[in-house]
Amino acid sequence: MAIGGFDIGTAATDASASMIRPWKLLKSEEAGNFRIFNITVDRKINPRNGYEHDFYVMHPPGWVNVVPLTRDGMIVMVQQYRHGSNTVELELPGGVMDPDDQSPVSAAVRELREESGYEGRDPRIIGEVLSNPAIMSNTTSTVLIEDCELKHEIDLDQGEDLITKLVPVQSIEEMILSGKVRHSLVVAALYHFELYRRRKDG
Numbered sequence: 001m002a003i004g005g006f007d008i009g010t011a012a013t014d015a016s017a018s019m020i021r022p023w024k025l026l027k028s029e030e031a032g033n034f035r036i037f038n039i040t041v042d043r044k045i046n047p048r049n050g051y052e053h054d055f056y057v058m059h060p061p062g063w064v065n066v067v068p069l070t071r072d073g074m075i076v077m078v079q080q081y082r083h084g085s086n087t088v089e090l091e092l093p094g095g096v097m098d099p100d101d102q103s104p105v106s107a108a109v110r111e112l113r114e115e116s117g118y119e120g121r122d123p124r125i126i127g128e129v130l131s132n133p134a135i136m137s138n139t140t141s142t143v144l145i146e147d148c149e150l151k152h153e154i155d156l157d158q159g160e161d162l163i164t165k166l167v168p169v170q171s172i173e174e175m176i177l178s179g180k181v182r183h184s185l186v187v188a189a190l191y192h193f194e195l196y197r198r199r200k201d202g
């Protein structure tokens with residue numbers, strides 16, 4: 001089976017089970033709206049056995065993670081308290097796309113300036129992932145911004161409390177392996193950056 005341009009092997013012996021089919025949507029009803037996302041109850045049919053099942057799906061806006069690179073090879077990162085895990089985490093600047101954002105790139109430029117005061121040149125998307133396709137419908141984009149410099153005061157909203165950290169590019173692997181960076185989407189963004197560096201250098 002080909003997925004994303006790659007052939008994926010299967011151990012299934014039944015030829016009819018060797019390809020996953022989409023589940024037919026029967027109806028979708030809103031179950032709640034919580035400012036930063038809404039939830040729907042989607043009733044679908046299992047194509048394998050015809051069984052009907054309800055799935056709760058979160059619908060946040062698109063998210064962005066920024067890889068801000070300075071001229072001397074440092075990554076601008078932020079440290080903040082996370083309420084889901086009740087821990088302080090080292091992350092990349094980023095956040096939710098606002099209605100006024102024209103694209104993930106414009107959202108990334110805005111988030112970087114607001115959270116760190118830095119700005120740079122040539123912002124561009126270097127990777128995208130599905131945030132959590134089991135229960136979420138949105139996409140998270142990784143945006144690289146180079147030659148970043150501190151040019152502004154940070155502009156945090158009332159629900160934010162951030163500290164800026166400059167981290168050497170060479171420490172990415174150690175930060176992930178040691179658990180200094182634990183946010184799954186930040187790990188994905190840093191991996192996109194590593195792949196970008198390999199392609200650029202190779």
